Amino acid sequence: RKSEGLLYRRHGCRPAPAGNRFGFIPQGGEIPKLKPTLIHLLGQNQFAGLLNEDPHAHLAVFEEHCATFAQEGHELDNLKMKCFHLSLRDNARTWLRTVNQQNIRTWAQLEKLFLGKYFPPSKTQHFRTKITIFQQAAGESLTEAWDRWADLQRLCPNHGLDQWLLFQFFYGGCTIATKTHLNSAAGGNISKLPPDQAMAMIEDMAINQR
Numbered sequence: 001r002k003s004e005g006l007l008y009r010r011h012g013c014r015p016a017p018a019g020n021r022f023g024f025i026p027q028g029g030e031i032p033k034l035k036p037t038l039i040h041l042l043g044q045n046q047f048a049g050l051l052n053e054d055p056h057a058h059l060a061v062f063e064e065h066c067a068t069f070a071q072e073g074h075e076l077d078n079l080k081m082k083c084f085h086l087s088l089r090d091n092a093r094t095w096l097r098t099v100n101q102q103n104i105r106t107w108a109q110l111e112k113l114f115l116g117k118y119f120p121p122s123k124t125q126h127f128r129t130k131i132t133i134f135q136q137a138a139g140e141s142l143t144e145a146w147d148r149w150a151d152l153q154r155l156c157p158n159h160g161l162d163q164w165l166l167f168q169f170f171y172g173g174c175t176i177a178t179k180t181h182l183n184s185a186a187g188g189n190i191s192k193l194p195p196d197q198a199m200a201m202i203e204d205m206a207i208n209q210r
Helices: 002-011 036-043 055-067 074-087 090-098 107-118 121-132 142-155 163-173 176-185 195-208
Strands: 013-015 024-026
Touching: 036 055, 036 074, 055 074, 055 107, 055 142, 074 090, 074 107, 121 142, 121 163, 142 176, 142 195, 163 195, 176 195
Parallel strands: none
Antiparallel strands: 013 024
16 A cells, blocks of 8 residues: 555556556546446457457547547546456457556557557558558559558558658559549649649549549
8 A cells, every 4th residue: 555655646646446457547537437338339349459450440439439428638538548448358358468557657658558569660661661652453443542542541540651742652653544534633733733632632533433
């Protein structure tokens, strides 16, 4: 008890109560109560840590569920820390049990640790490379190429590439026929448009051609 009090004073956080596997609840924050509806929702979207699973998509759905039960800020972060294990299963939940709780004081730290485990820098670099060498396949429509491109963006939202680079990589990887089509739609040369506008136009064309 004395050591716990010392830790609380030094770091501004207190150990979570028994049964909570998520490190600490920030100082001054209420320990949230889990609603049965939230527990059910999290159980429907569990992450196992398999290679074909998307950790970013999992976090997005998890945060959407939690946001319906708590207000933005400490209340929401505390809730996410307390119930994150309910959104995991199998190897992922086993991994969480090995995490040193003293290293987890905020939701941001837990989120970073989770992505570091299931989306390490090597994986980011893998998808970043795929983005930079993107090529439209022969016989592939603009819509199909754009869908593949959008999938790469979704799988690696932290690629760190500016919009003007993204435009160059996508446009540069298009076939001559697609480039001609895009330039014609832009009234001459799509490269002269601001990158945001050019990418928005390409997306609209891809959607309209479905």
